[in-house]
Amino acid sequence: MLFSILLAVFVSGTFSQSTCPSGWTLFQSNCYRLFNQKVYFYDAMVGCANSVTAHPNLASIHSAEENTFLQTFVSAYDYVWIGLHDMTTEGTFQWTDASPVNFTNWAGGQPDNLNDSDCVLMLRDGTWDDGECERKFGHTTPAKAYVCKTRAV
Incomplete structure (x- = not known):
């Protein structure tokens, strides 16, 4: 009986392990990948989808834990696009994956809507800033341009 239970636990643990596509990094039940491309927010969305x-x-x-995990990706760079924006209604932020906005980590004084900034980027310290969606980042300093997320399988 004990052998059957241990075998069931081992087998279920073996087959329920989450995996990510090649080049992606697992955190909790999601996979993340940083793309080193200097693109506009809209191009970053397409880049993730493709x-x-x-x-x-x-x-x-x-969550703060997820934010800290992602900060490890961007800490060597100035900023990356994440999927938060307020393009539909100014001041009402939403995620591109339509998930609820239940955590934020705005830098001091942000969001400020400077120059009609509607798209959000994560800074190297893990805080967030709203930026111009049409701006290409990384033109003067090396920058990882955007980070994508998908469910692990």
Whole structure:
């Protein structure tokens, strides 16, 4: 009986392990990938959608732990696009994957809507800033341009 229970636990643990596509990094039940491309926010959304078959989006962030994990990707760079924006209604932010906005980590004084900034980027310290969606980042300093997220399989 004990052997059967241990075998069931081992087998279920073996087959329930989450995996990510090649080049993606697993955190909790999601996979993340940083793309080193200097693109506009809209191009970053398309880049995520075209990157794998598992319907990825620009990263949505739902906890301090997830934010800290993603900060490890961007800490060597100035900023990256994440999937938050207020393009539909100024001041009402939403994720590109339509998940709820239940966590934010705005930098001091942000969001400020400077120059009609509607798209959000994560800074190297893990805080967030609203930026111009049409701006290409990384033109003067090396920058990882956007981070995508998809469910692990």
